[in-house]
Amino acid sequence: MKRSLKTCVAFASVASLVTACIGPAAEQARAAEPRAELSVHDAWARTADSGATTAVYFTLVNTSATPDTLTAITTAEAEESGMHMSMQQGTMMRMAAVRALPVPGKDSLHFAPLGAHAMLMRMRRAVVPGDTVAVTLSFSSGQALEVRAGVRAR
Amino acid sequence: MDPPAAAPPLSATRADGATTTLADAKGEVVALYFGYTHCPDVCPTTMADWARAKRALGADTVRVRFIFVSVDPGRDTPEIVQAYARQFDAAFTGLVTTDAQLALLRRDWGMPVYPEGDPRTRDYTVAHPAHTYVVDREGRTRLMIPPGTRGEEIAQDLRRLR
Numbered sequence: 001m002k003r004s005l006k007t008c009v010a011f012a013s014v015a016s017l018v019t020a021c022i023g024p025a026a027e028q029a030r031a032a033e034p035r036a037e038l039s040v041h042d043a044w045a046r047t048a049d050s051g052a053t054t055a056v057y058f059t060l061v062n063t064s065a066t067p068d069t070l071t072a073i074t075t076a077e078a079e080e081s082g083m084h085m086s087m088q089q090g091t092m093m094r095m096a097a098v099r100a101l102p103v104p105g106k107d108s109l110h111f112a113p114l115g116a117h118a119m120l121m122r123m124r125r126a127v128v129p130g131d132t133v134a135v136t137l138s139f140s141s142g143q144a145l146e147v148r149a150g151v152r153a154r
Numbered sequence: 155m156d157p158p159a160a161a162p163p164l165s166a167t168r169a170d171g172a173t174t175t176l177a178d179a180k181g182e183v184v185a186l187y188f189g190y191t192h193c194p195d196v197c198p199t200t201m202a203d204w205a206r207a208k209r210a211l212g213a214d215t216v217r218v219r220f221i222f223v224s225v226d227p228g229r230d231t232p233e234i235v236q237a238y239a240r241q242f243d244a245a246f247t248g249l250v251t252t253d254a255q256l257a258l259l260r261r262d263w264g265m266p267v268y269p270e271g272d273p274r275t276r277d278y279t280v281a282h283p284a285h286t287y288v289v290d291r292e293g294r295t296r297l298m299i300p301p302g303t304r305g306e307e308i309a310q311d312l313r314r315l316r
Contacts, residue, residue: 046194046198047241049241052191052192053191053192053193053194054194055194055195055198080277084194084195084279086195086196088284088301091283091284091285091298092265092266092281092282092283092284093196093281093282093283093284093301094270094279094281095195095270095279113195113196113199113302114195114196114199114301114302117194117195119194119195120194121192121194121276121277122276154198154201154202154205154241154242
């Protein structure tokens with residue numbers, strides 16, 4: 001069953017806080033800089049026991065022409081987290097840690113089973129369908145997106 | 155796979171501590187997956203597809219055994235793997251290889267299973283086979299089902315062999 005999940009997105013804009021404090025001229029300069037318009041859709045996480053490993057999947061959409069780079073996925077829900085890519089090599093499956101993923105302008109990135117995923121290691125609590133898992137996506141531009149991933153049954 | 159060849163020997167450890175072998179399942183169709191419970195993506199995706207396959211088979215599942223074999227004796231215990239397998243379906247079996255059983259698995263099945271990252275930490279990953287191996291009632295390896303195969307398709311494959 002495919003479930004459409006409501007995704008809560010907040011722009012933690014360090015840049016706008018800074019420009020608010022340094023006057024109109026700088027603000028105009030800052031406003032003129034193109035900024036990627038990023039949003040996350042269909043975020044979901046897999047059911048997990050406390051202490052277990054799980055994954056978060058989503059689609060990241062850039063509706064602007066300005067590229068950005070996804071540099072980190074962090075969460076308070078697990079002791080460790082990171083971006084990983086599953087790769088099949090011949091008859092074997094491997095995983096590679098990913099340090100940065102470019103998000104081209106007018107494009108989207110799909111985090112999906114058997115591909116890119118946010119890996120959450122040693123979950124601090126069990127999560128079951130009905131729960132949400134909060135993760136933060138950080139970008140090289142300084143933007144950050146807060147994502148609430150709905151938990152799906154395995 | 156044509157012609158079907160006898161599956162290599164497989165020995166692993168059950169939650170009750172006993173050693174079990176693939177030969178013990180002769181007379182039944184066996185779906186086998188070699189993974190690890192800390193695997194966040196491919197293993198649970200495959201187990202979820204197995205669960206859908208089992209539901210699609212319905213009463214036809216009687217002669218099919220679904221066995222998840224952990225190739226991560228460093229972190230997985232037989233109890234952990236059995237509980238992991240049962241989260242997907244109460245009838246699934248979870249086994250773990252000891253270091254010695256894993257060495258035999260590498261040799262007999264030609265599987266280059268190995269940890270990646272620092273195994274002294276708790277956060278290493280394990281390179282493991284991608285496919286579900288299907289062994290028929292005569293103990294011959296008949297199918298290798300790729301990851302990402304939908305449950306209904308797995309059910310069709312298994313139905314042909316049961």
